Every structure is written in C-alpha cells, then in structure tokens.
Amino acid sequence: MEETGPRKGTVTQRAIERITAMIREGELRPGGRLPTERDLAARLGISRSSMREAIRALTVLGVLEARHGSGIYVTRLEAGDxxxxxxxxxxxxxxxxxxxxxxxxxxxxxxxxxxxxxxxxxxxxxxxxxxxxxxxxxxxxxxxxxxxxxxxxxxxxxxxxxxxxxxxxxxxxxxxxxxxxxxxxxxxxxxxxxxxxxxxxxxxxxxxxxxxxxxxxxxxxxxxxxxxxxxxx
Amino acid sequence: MEETGPRKGTVTQRAIERITAMIREGELRPGGRLPTERDLAARLGISRSSMREAIRALTVLGVLEARHGSGIYVTRLEAGDxxxxxxxxxxxxxxxxxxxxxxxxxxxxxxxxxxxxxxxxxxxxxxxxxxxxxxxxxxxxxxxxxxxxxxxxxxxxxxxxxxxxxxxxxxxxxxxxxxxxxxxxxxxxxxxxxxxxxxxxxxxxxxxxxxxxxxxxxxxxxxxxxxxxxxxx
DNA sequence: CGACGAAAGTGGTCCGACCACTGCGGGTGG
DNA sequence: CCACCCGCAGTGGTCGGACCACTTTCGTCG
CATH class of the missing domain: 1.20.120.530 (GntR ligand-binding domain-like)
Incomplete structure (x- = not known):
C-alpha cells in the first residue's frame, strides 16, 4: 500500500493549492524565493510540466513572479500585484x-x-x-x-x-x-x-x-x- | 524571410493574449467550444506544452473551462466565474x-x-x-x-x-x-x-x-x- | 586589484509518448 | 423495430527528456 496524496482534481490543481497553502502558512514569505521547478515537482511527486502549469497559473494571478535564469519568487503580495x-x-x-x-x-x-x-x-x-x-x-x-x-x-x-x-x-x-x-x-x-x-x-x-x-x-x-x-x- | 509574431514576452503570455483577444473580438463566444489544444498550438505556431500553460492560466482566471475527454469551453463569463x-x-x-x-x-x-x-x-x-x-x-x-x-x-x-x-x-x-x-x-x-x-x-x-x-x-x-x-x- | 569570461544553475520551449475520460455510433439482443 | 451496450476515435491530463536562453557566480587573466 503506497502513500499517494488526495485523488481528487488534477495534479496541477493540487499543486496550486499546495503552493498557496505554503504561502498562507508562512512557509514561503512575500518576496521570498521558491525552490526550483525541478525540485518542487520532485517534492510533490509530479512532473515538471504539471508543476510549470501550476506556477504559470499563479504567475498570472500575480502571486508568483518568474525571472528567467534566476528563479521563482513570491510577489510582495501587495494590492497592485x-x-x-x-x-x-x-x-x-x-x-x-x-x-x-x-x-x-x-x-x-x-x-x-x-x-x-x-x-x-x-x-x-x-x-x-x-x-x-x-x-x-x-x-x-x-x-x-x-x-x-x-x-x-x-x-x-x-x-x-x-x-x-x-x-x-x-x-x-x-x-x-x-x-x-x-x-x-x-x-x-x-x-x-x-x-x-x-x-x-x-x-x-x-x-x-x-x-x-x-x-x-x-x-x-x-x-x-x-x-x-x-x-x- | 519568415512570418513570426511579436518577439516580446514569453510565447505562453502571447498565447494568453491571443485567446483573450479572440474572446473580446467575439471570435469565441461565451459557452462556446475552442479548437483542441493540439490545433490551437499548431495555429499559433507554438508547442502544445506552452499552449497548455496558457489554457491552464485562463482556466484559473475563470475564463476557460476544460472538460476532460470533451474539450475546452469559454465560460459564460458571468460575474461568479x-x-x-x-x-x-x-x-x-x-x-x-x-x-x-x-x-x-x-x-x-x-x-x-x-x-x-x-x-x-x-x-x-x-x-x-x-x-x-x-x-x-x-x-x-x-x-x-x-x-x-x-x-x-x-x-x-x-x-x-x-x-x-x-x-x-x-x-x-x-x-x-x-x-x-x-x-x-x-x-x-x-x-x-x-x-x-x-x-x-x-x-x-x-x-x-x-x-x-x-x-x-x-x-x-x-x-x-x-x-x-x-x-x- | 579589477575586469572579463567560462561554467553552472534556472526558467522557457519543444517533442513524443502514453493514460484517462467522454461521446458517439454501430452492433447485438430483446 | 427498438433499446441497450460495448468499443473506438477524439480530447484533455500526465509524464520524461532534451535543448535553448538567460542570469549569476566565481575563477582567471591582464
């Protein structure tokens, strides 16, 4: 019997919720940097493709900010963002x-x-x-x-x-x-x-x-x- | 000399703008169905992966709705969505x-x-x-x-x-x-x-x-x- | 000591394969 | 003849890997 997370919804949707939860719980701070896409994907047990979709969605929402060649960061989470x-x-x-x-x-x-x-x-x-x-x-x-x-x-x-x-x-x-x-x-x-x-x-x-x-x-x-x-x- | 779209921004970002433009211009109607991911990707000259990121982003925004096995649809675009x-x-x-x-x-x-x-x-x-x-x-x-x-x-x-x-x-x-x-x-x-x-x-x-x-x-x-x-x- | 450049690290893009689910249409049994 | 069921084609969902573009860092050379 293996340990696999909740079954409901798409893996991408779950990834989005996991990331927002990390921010809400203070695990990730505004302006802080996230692990790499590859690390995050491995940590949640999903593919990099699915993780990228989750990150892209949060980027469009103004929660995350991806800087090419540098990393992924949480925005200041200010009203404008x-x-x-x-x-x-x-x-x-x-x-x-x-x-x-x-x-x-x-x-x-x-x-x-x-x-x-x-x-x-x-x-x-x-x-x-x-x-x-x-x-x-x-x-x-x-x-x-x-x-x-x-x-x-x-x-x-x-x-x-x-x-x-x-x-x-x-x-x-x-x-x-x-x-x-x-x-x-x-x-x-x-x-x-x-x-x-x-x-x-x-x-x-x-x-x-x-x-x-x-x-x-x-x-x-x-x-x-x-x-x-x-x-x- | 080949015809390639604007160079600025990521291809995914451009795809998002193209899709929203199609909706704004009335090319895609609320409740209507979009072409398949594969078709859309080919039409904009990008990979299916990038197109999927664009679609996922618009799905999170409540603009699109993806139905597994059926297709991608524009939401009714009502306030709640x-x-x-x-x-x-x-x-x-x-x-x-x-x-x-x-x-x-x-x-x-x-x-x-x-x-x-x-x-x-x-x-x-x-x-x-x-x-x-x-x-x-x-x-x-x-x-x-x-x-x-x-x-x-x-x-x-x-x-x-x-x-x-x-x-x-x-x-x-x-x-x-x-x-x-x-x-x-x-x-x-x-x-x-x-x-x-x-x-x-x-x-x-x-x-x-x-x-x-x-x-x-x-x-x-x-x-x-x-x-x-x-x-x- | 400072500036330059190479290398490592990271996000961006693409490809191809396979899985899971839906919808439809033909075939079968009533 | 009709209704039901099953299988197939189509579509979104997931995966893994490869390569590109850009940033950052650090070691080297002048």
Missing amino acids: LLETFGVVADLSRGQRLVELLQVRRALESAATATAAARITADGLAAVGKHLAAMDATDDPEEFLAHDLAFHREIVAAAGNETMAAILEGLSSRTVRARVRRGHQEEDAFARTRSEHAAIHRALAARDPEAARAAAAAHVGAVEEWLRARLED | LLETFGVVADLSRGQRLVELLQVRRALESAATATAAARITADGLAAVGKHLAAMDATDDPEEFLAHDLAFHREIVAAAGNETMAAILEGLSSRTVRARVRRGHQEEDAFARTRSEHAAIHRALAARDPEAARAAAAAHVGAVEEWLRARLED
Missing part, C-alpha cells in the same frame, strides 16, 4: 455587466473621495487642481483622458487605501474607453466632465466629505446613466 | 490589507443594502427575516455564521447587481472567519451582531435606503474597528 487581474475581468465585460461594474465603481469612488476630503494634504490638493486645470486647457481627447484618470488616481491615493485604489485602477482604465467615444458623440461631454470634476475639487478643498461623496457619486452616475441609455441598441 | 479568484486574493491577505478589504466591503455592502431597501420583494424580505430569526434561535457558532452569511447574501441578491454580489461573496466568505474567533473572544459579539442585523432588517422593512445604508455601514464598520484594534499585537 494581486488585483491586476481585475482589469482583465473588466476588459471582458459587456453590456449589462459594464453597468454593474460602474455601480461598483460608483460605490467605491464615492467612499474613497469622501475619505480623501478628510485626509488630503495641501500638496495632494494642489496636484488634483493641476490635473483639473490641465483638463480645462486642452482639447485633445487623449490628453484630456490622461488627466482625467490622473485626477481620480490622485484623489483615491489620498484616501490611503491601496486595495481600493488597485480595484478602482483596474475598474477605470479599461471601462473609461467608453467615455472616449462618449466625448466623440456628445459635444458637451467634455464640458460636463469639467464641471463635475470642478465640483469634486471644491468639495475636497472645503474638506467636506459628504459633499465630496455626493459629487463623486454624481460624476460616476452620469457616466453610468449614459451607458445605460446607450444599451438601447 | 470571473470573480471567483477574488476570494483567493482575500485569502492571502493579512494585517493591514484585511482592514482595507473590510473598508471595500463596507462601501459595497452599504450601497447594496441601500438599493435592496428600495427593491426587495415581500418574499425576499421574508427570507431575510427567516435568517434573522434563525440567528436569534441558535447558540451554535457554525450555524450562526451560516445564517449570518445567508442573511447578507439574500440582501445583496435583492440589490440585483450580480457583479457586486460576486465580489462581496469572495470578500465575506474568507474574511468572516476572523469573526468566528471574535465570537469566541468577546461574549457579547453574538448579541451585538444580532442587534445590528435587526437594525438592517428594520430599515429594509421600512423601505428606507438611507437608514439601510447607515445600518449596513455601521455593521461592517464594527467588525472593521474590532479588527483594527486587534492588529495591536
């Missing part, structure tokens, strides 16, 4: 789910903006104002969009929640492409965005969390409303 | 990031509960009340926890946003384990949870979105506060 895949999800979403994602963004962005109103520094507020002014000064859609993203990124960063920032990053960068087309279709889209951003900035400057929350919710809600209407095709 | 990995992230989180995740949950749960107050049906409200009563009636921590989760799940479902529900599902099921230990440490934890849940239920019954939002935020905030204090070790 792990939530990068969130962008992929948003990228593959269509129709109704896009509206749902915007509702998620509305909830998070309004909460983050409210917190930012209470915590943002003078320097941070100046940076936000700089992007606001840059948006007022340009007519180039690409540049406008870049400062738009930076505007929100600066505010969310001021809220001090990296996890929320990482989620919003993945939620915005892709979805916002729709807003580009919006600018092409509706002439007043730029103007409306400018005034909404100005309202957010005023609330931040006044250190008024509730006003900031409302302004941010209204801003995202406007995009959401437009998208919902556009789904009538 | 894609955000399952969100639980893994929460599972690997520790310390400060757990607090940040609870803040994310607070923002989403309060928004969902507010929406639910406006939309929940009589049947839904009855189901919520059933779990509330069940929590009042038991002393078993496991059963209490099960009804606790079901209580929130029922409310979030009533909000009608599957994406938000999927995120909250991954955000609660793991994190909530901490609450179990909480119940063991603080005797009045059960009682406090009961009263907080009762407040949420009353707000839902009154169809009062703002009261529901506040009650939900306070509920999650209480857990958050406790966790933050517990981090002083």
Whole structure:
C-alpha cells in the first residue's frame, strides 16, 4: 500500500493549492524565493510540466513572479500585484455587466473621495487642481483622458487605501474607453466632465466629505446613466 | 524571410493574449467550444506544452473551462466565474490589507443594502427575516455564521447587481472567519451582531435606503474597528 | 586589484509518448 | 423495430527528456 496524496482534481490543481497553502502558512514569505521547478515537482511527486502549469497559473494571478535564469519568487503580495487581474475581468465585460461594474465603481469612488476630503494634504490638493486645470486647457481627447484618470488616481491615493485604489485602477482604465467615444458623440461631454470634476475639487478643498461623496457619486452616475441609455441598441 | 509574431514576452503570455483577444473580438463566444489544444498550438505556431500553460492560466482566471475527454469551453463569463479568484486574493491577505478589504466591503455592502431597501420583494424580505430569526434561535457558532452569511447574501441578491454580489461573496466568505474567533473572544459579539442585523432588517422593512445604508455601514464598520484594534499585537 | 569570461544553475520551449475520460455510433439482443 | 451496450476515435491530463536562453557566480587573466 503506497502513500499517494488526495485523488481528487488534477495534479496541477493540487499543486496550486499546495503552493498557496505554503504561502498562507508562512512557509514561503512575500518576496521570498521558491525552490526550483525541478525540485518542487520532485517534492510533490509530479512532473515538471504539471508543476510549470501550476506556477504559470499563479504567475498570472500575480502571486508568483518568474525571472528567467534566476528563479521563482513570491510577489510582495501587495494590492497592485494581486488585483491586476481585475482589469482583465473588466476588459471582458459587456453590456449589462459594464453597468454593474460602474455601480461598483460608483460605490467605491464615492467612499474613497469622501475619505480623501478628510485626509488630503495641501500638496495632494494642489496636484488634483493641476490635473483639473490641465483638463480645462486642452482639447485633445487623449490628453484630456490622461488627466482625467490622473485626477481620480490622485484623489483615491489620498484616501490611503491601496486595495481600493488597485480595484478602482483596474475598474477605470479599461471601462473609461467608453467615455472616449462618449466625448466623440456628445459635444458637451467634455464640458460636463469639467464641471463635475470642478465640483469634486471644491468639495475636497472645503474638506467636506459628504459633499465630496455626493459629487463623486454624481460624476460616476452620469457616466453610468449614459451607458445605460446607450444599451438601447 | 519568415512570418513570426511579436518577439516580446514569453510565447505562453502571447498565447494568453491571443485567446483573450479572440474572446473580446467575439471570435469565441461565451459557452462556446475552442479548437483542441493540439490545433490551437499548431495555429499559433507554438508547442502544445506552452499552449497548455496558457489554457491552464485562463482556466484559473475563470475564463476557460476544460472538460476532460470533451474539450475546452469559454465560460459564460458571468460575474461568479470571473470573480471567483477574488476570494483567493482575500485569502492571502493579512494585517493591514484585511482592514482595507473590510473598508471595500463596507462601501459595497452599504450601497447594496441601500438599493435592496428600495427593491426587495415581500418574499425576499421574508427570507431575510427567516435568517434573522434563525440567528436569534441558535447558540451554535457554525450555524450562526451560516445564517449570518445567508442573511447578507439574500440582501445583496435583492440589490440585483450580480457583479457586486460576486465580489462581496469572495470578500465575506474568507474574511468572516476572523469573526468566528471574535465570537469566541468577546461574549457579547453574538448579541451585538444580532442587534445590528435587526437594525438592517428594520430599515429594509421600512423601505428606507438611507437608514439601510447607515445600518449596513455601521455593521461592517464594527467588525472593521474590532479588527483594527486587534492588529495591536 | 579589477575586469572579463567560462561554467553552472534556472526558467522557457519543444517533442513524443502514453493514460484517462467522454461521446458517439454501430452492433447485438430483446 | 427498438433499446441497450460495448468499443473506438477524439480530447484533455500526465509524464520524461532534451535543448535553448538567460542570469549569476566565481575563477582567471591582464
């Protein structure tokens, strides 16, 4: 009678669970280096091919990082590492789910903006104002969009929640492409965005969390409303 | 001069991008079946091994589903499929990031509960009340926890946003384990949870979105506060 | 003493073989 | 004629080995 592990699932799936367990139990530390693929495979009694599939999967999830010629390392396991895949999800979403994602963004962005109103520094507020002014000064859609993203990124960063920032990053960068087309279709889209951003900035400057929350919710809600209407095709 | 694709990155990474692109462009439809591993590998000019790594990665992400002996299929690409990995992230989180995740949950749960107050049906409200009563009636921590989760799940479902529900599902099921230990440490934890849940239920019954939002935020905030204090070790 | 280069180590890719499971279609028994 | 069953072809799952590309290290040479 031989000793063989659990029978359920594929060997690769089990390998993934074993590695994540090792990280969870503290056997492998963030930033630390793993044994070689060959060693790991031998240790779990599976082939190198199967082990490689497990490692690749965890690499895509942002848990591991493979450096050619050097070794395999655990990432710092920071929010940005792990939530990068969130962008992929948003990228593959269509129709109704896009509206749902915007509702998620509305909830998070309004909460983050409210917190930012209470915590943002003078320097941070100046940076936000700089992007606001840059948006007022340009007519180039690409540049406008870049400062738009930076505007929100600066505010969310001021809220001090990296996890929320990482989620919003993945939620915005892709979805916002729709807003580009919006600018092409509706002439007043730029103007409306400018005034909404100005309202957010005023609330931040006044250190008024509730006003900031409302302004941010209204801003995202406007995009959401437009998208919902556009789904009538 | 031969035709060979882009040189950057690993072939596996490129294969992943090619497949996701095929899905994004509509070449592959949700629920549809892909060519065989051997065909796909040949089509992209790479080995079956590399193609398998790409497929495995997308399988873990919830984009593809491999059925032994049958073929490889695109998932329905619904929120639950894609955000399952969100639980893994929460599972690997520790310390400060757990607090940040609870803040994310607070923002989403309060928004969902507010929406639910406006939309929940009589049947839904009855189901919520059933779990509330069940929590009042038991002393078993496991059963209490099960009804606790079901209580929130029922409310979030009533909000009608599957994406938000999927995120909250991954955000609660793991994190909530901490609450179990909480119940063991603080005797009045059960009682406090009961009263907080009762407040949420009353707000839902009154169809009062703002009261529901506040009650939900306070509920999650209480857990958050406790966790933050517990981090002083 | 410093810079260069060779060698060892490690991940990346490919190949071919075989196993395990599914699905289908033909053959068989009713 | 129909229903059931079995076997075969197809497909994903696993394995082992070979070789390539890159990094790191250490010894050697100037």
